[in-house]
Amino acid sequence: MSQPDDKAPTGQSEELGRTELALKASNEGIWDWYTDETRIYYSRRILEFLECGEGSAPNLFLPPHEVVHEEDQEAFGRALRGAFDAGGPELLAIDCRLRTGSGGWVWLRIRGSVVRDGKGHTTRIAGSMIDISRRKAAEAQIEEDRHMLRMLIDHVPLQIYFKDTESKFVLVNRQMASWNGKRTPQQVIGKHDRDFFAYDHWKEAAEDELTVMETAEPITGKLEREVRDDAKDTWVLTSKFPWLDRNGSICGTFGVSSDVTDLVEAQQKAAHLAEELSRRNASYEEEVQLAREIQQALASTRFPNVRTKDHELTFGSRYLPISGLAGDFFEVVRIEKGVAGLLICDVMGHGVRAALVVAMLRGLLEKQRESAGEPGTFLSGLNLGLASILERADATMFATAFYAVIDLNADELRYACAGHPAALASGPDGVQSLAAARDERGPGLGIIPAAEFPTSTLSLERVERLMLFTDGLLEAENGEGEPFLETRLIKSMSDGKERPLQAMLDGVLKDVLDYSQNHSFDDDVCLLAMELQKQESRPVSS
Structure with a gap:
């Protein structure tokens, strides 16, 4: 761009100066083309985009547009023809890929003002260009993430759906479409339960969804009889949840259901199978936690009562997700009288994909109760x-x-690790790491199907407290970029050994936050702790 004349009025010089500064700040380049000429003016910034010198830069707007990517040539030509049309738009606007002087490709947003003479003929087009390659790469990555998420939803063996405030479907997975007799999910979108079921069923389902939206409370584990006019009755175990946007406003409902027809029919045919049906329903109830995880509605602090005549276990937890959809979770399982299992998990990444994997792990957890x-x-x-x-x-x-399994009957702690940070146990000998050695650790879950996970044992005489945690606790960094790490965590737990269990957990979090540069966590944080307490002999209920 030419420099302003030294003799130009002060106001004009200031205006030109402001224009140059604004263009520099926006990272845009300027182009100017008199359409009766082959020559075109490019500013230095555009020449940098195209990786060309002033004498070698092509006129992008002259046919055959060889520097335009072949996938973009049709749209490019259509926009250019509109600019030369006497009744065309006043603005030329196109995003396209252009070949650079080095042979690579760059995405440019091209904008130009069209100047026409009195007869409507285009005489000049001038405007700006800006590099949008990073934005286009980000858009491509988002689209790929959506594709992966859709694949995962469609392969989960459950019926998943979202409905608007009128109880019309806005999203379903393939399993749900097939369940309703349709080949594709698109054939279900916009329809209501009344399009598939008899009045008694769809009316009750719509009332349940209205209640969920009005109260913002879920309905979980409900056994529903689905009555159709043209097919036999089916039974599903279903859970429905309020669908909220990021601002907390109600958008409708979403739910998960699983087919339990065979189980219900077996119960109806033989009363002695009722107990088996109850256990299976409990398993299905774990699977429907998929939807609960999507809404981050699962962070339970209700723990089972585990004790013997001599000892009792107390539990504590802290759950601090950094986003609406986290990948950390924990569970305390009462295995039998005097025996409890403590599980903590950290799923790769964040967002919907991580939440779906969390939900699947919860369903798988229920199926592994016999080996707990x-x-x-x-x-x-x-x-x-x-x-x-x-x-x-x-x-x-x-x-x-x-x-980890706390077995008060056998007086021992049994534990195994799948690529997770080592748990910490405190006792008479101080604080020690569990599964710290390489031969005590297995790989992460979901990587190697046939992987083995060694089980280690520790006498409860050496354990007073046990603390499990996710790596967000260790990765908090100070101003110098140094993470908190295990040594500081061991000291924090040791400093709190005389405090009540809940106070110790609060103290650990405070120590980490005080250490952190921003007094916040950069990753999800989950803590699960257990304390072994002696009690006076008294009858113990089963």
Whole structure:
């Protein structure tokens, strides 16, 4: 761009100066083309975009437009023809890929003002260009993430759906479409339950959804009889949740259901199968936690009562997700009288994909209850189930986990690790790391289907407290970029040994936040702790 004349009026010089500064700040370049000439003016910034010198830069707007990417040539030509049309728009606007002087490609946003003479002929087009390659790359990555998420949803063996405030479907997975007799999810969008079911069923379902929207409270584990006019009745175990946007406003409902027809029919045919049906329903109830995780509605602090005549376990937890959809979760399982399992997991990444994997792990956890007393076997079951689902979905995900069993009857602590930070145990000998050695650790869940997870044992005489945590606690950094790490965590736990369990957890979080540069966490943080307390002999209920 030419410099302003030294003799130009002061106001004009200032205006030109402001224009140059504004263009520099916006990273835009200027072009100017008199359409009866082959020559075109490019500012220095555009020449940098095109990686060309002033004498070698092509006129992009002259045919055959060879520097325009072949996939963009049709749209480019259409926009250019509009600019030369006497009744065309006043603005030339096109985003396209252009070949640079080095042979690479650059995405440019091209804008130009069209100047026409009195007869409507285009005589001049001038405007700006800006490099939008990073934005286009980000858009492509978002689209790929959406594709992966859709694949995962469509391969989960459950019916998943979202409905608007009028109870009309706005999103369903393939399983849900097939359940309603349709080949594709698109054939279900916009329809109501009345389009598939008899009045008694769809009316009750619509009333449930209205209640969920009015109260913002979920309905979970409801057994529904689905009555159709043209098919036999089916039974599903369903859970429905309020669908909220990021601002907390109600958008409708979403839900998860699973087919339990065979179980209900078996119950109806034989009363003695009722107990088996109840256990299976409990398993399905764990699977429907998928939707609960999507809304970050699961962070339970209700713990089971685990004790013997001599000892009792108390539990504490802290859950600090950094976003609406986190990948950390924990669970305390009452295995039998005097025996409890403590599980903590951290799923790769954040957002919807991580939340869906969390939900699947919760469903798999319920299916592994029979092996819950043996940590290595328990983690092997979780790993095999997760690897199988991810393989079918062609998705690359994994989770780390630490699982410990407190057995008051055998007076021992059994534990296994799947690529997770070592748990900390405090006792008469101070604070020690569990599964700190390489031979005590297995790989993350979902990576190697046949992976093994060694089980280690520690006498409860050496354990007064146990603390499990996710790596967000260790990764908090100070102003010099140094992470908190395990040594500082061990000291924090040791400093709080005389405090009540809940106060100790608060103290650990405070120590980490005080250490952190921004007094906040950069990753999800999950803490699960147990304290072994002696009690006076008294009758113990089963």
